[in-house]
Amino acid sequence: MSISRRDLLKLSGIAGATVFAPALVRAQELEKKEVTIAVGGQALIYYLPLSIANINGYFKDEGLDAKVVDFAGGSKALQAVVGGSADVVSGAFEHTITLQSKGQAYRTFVQQGRAPMIxxxxxxxxxxxxxxxxxxxxxxxxxxxxxxxxxxxxxxxxxxxxxxxxxxxxxxxxxxxxxxxxxxxxxxxxxxxxxxxxxxxxxxxxxxxxxxTRTLKDTKQVFGGNMPSGCLYTSQSFIDANPNTVQALANAIVRADKWIQAASPDEIAKTVPEGYLLGDPDLYKLALKGNMEALSPDGMVPEDGPQTALNALAAFVPNFPKDKIDVSKVWTNDYVIKANKKYPHA
Structure with missing residues (x-):
């Protein structure tokens, strides 16, 4: 039985595909399934997307075993990641800029809030x-x-x-x-x-x-532009080593962002732990309405936001090395764009 060169090429193509297919599956597997997320004050509406992603099982749906560790404030949560006891921070966007000023490469990869809510x-x-x-x-x-x-x-x-x-x-x-x-x-x-x-x-x-700064209008008045707030951020080395894990985290938060926008205050109040309500469900619902505009609808970092955050930090921190900061390195919307394609609706 003779075999032509064309048939040989076809066969080698099929063989290559069978070799390639498992590699493709492996490429989409999570590099790290167990992820520790540090947060400073989880009960705050500021961190609501993180809580919803956890409570509604969105991290699990993405194959993640996410452990949320709560601290007294965002700066404490940041210390946990820098110190190595957590993988990712759910915290304020501007911390990524502060870290870069100290020679440490950290990057935001999904947004929870689009106004500081402070x-x-x-x-x-x-x-x-x-x-x-x-x-x-x-x-x-x-x-x-x-x-x-x-x-x-x-x-x-x-x-x-x-x-x-x-x-x-x-x-x-x-x-x-x-x-x-x-x-x-x-x-x-x-x-x-x-x-x-x-x-x-x-x-x-x-x-x-x-x-x-619970509304976009007042935020722009105080800060002079869009000011990104709650986000998930981590070290660039973690992102480089675990791109699929980072994508899974972004997917879960974007899904939570959209669930919140579609849910009623009653539904949200029933979903979060009772301790979040501080003994007054009606007050919590009122606070939800007041902050809804400040919560991100889609996880995207606004284009002008990073520069606004840098300007604010430079005004806040004495002798801040503003001219040495490259804001393009402290954020990316790449993972969020993919997450929105996966979850176009709530």
Whole structure:
């Protein structure tokens, strides 16, 4: 039986395909199934997409065994990843820029929020006669943790009104009941925090709001442009070594982003752990409505956002090496674009 050259080529093509197919399957397999995600204040609406992805089983659907570890603030969560006890951070976008300024390559790969959702408020108890930001000189401002995005937002706002970071005292009060207690008892004069903490204090008539970044309009007013907020970020080396794992994480968060946009406040309040509601489901639902615009609808980082974040950091951190930062290296929408193709709808 003779065989032509063309048949030989066909056969070699088939053989190549059978060799290639398992390699293709392997390429799509997760490099790392067990992933630890560090977060600072998981009960905050700021981190709602992370909670929904976890509760609704979206990480599991992607083949991941995701463990979420909660810390007192975003700067603590960052330390966990840099220290090696976590793989990924669910935290504020600008931390990637801070890390680059210290020679460390970290990158955001999916967005949870498109506005910071941070509110700066003063105590009606210790500052009943508040007139302007200048009145905060010498006062104690509660933030989730020193160095966190709440700290940056407060300092950035104060710098716009002629105050330096050293003109006030920043005190870490966390992102839950402890923060509320600190304000109620007069341990702090002002607070930079998020919901449901802020909405709780507003309902009690305990504070006066002086800066609010829960809407895109107010965010642009405070920061001068789109300011990306909650995101998943990790080291560039982790992304390079685990691209399929990173894609799986992005898929889960994009799916959660879309579920939140399609869900009612009632549905969300029933889905999250009872502890998130701080004993007042109606207040939590009200806070959800107030923050919905600030939550990302699709996981995409806005094109002008990274530069806005860099400008804010440069204004906040003394002697920040702004000219040495390459913002193109601290974010990518590549994984989110693929995730949106996989999950075009909620």
């Amino acid at each position: 509110v700066l408020a003063v105590s009606k108890k210790t500052m009943p006669d508040y007139k302007s930001p200048a009145d905060l000189k010498g006062k104690k401002i509660g933030v989730t943790a020193p160095g966190s995005s709440t700290n940056m937002m407060a300092s950035f706002f104060l710098s716009q009104h002629g105050l330096k970071p050293a003109d006030v005292s920043y005190i870490g009060v966390g992102a839950g009941a402890g923060a509320i207690t600190a304000m109620r008892t007069g341990q702090i004069d002002a607070i930079a925090n998020l919901d449901p903490v802020i909405s709780t204090l507003v309902k009690e008539d305990a504070v006066t709001l002086i800066a609010d």
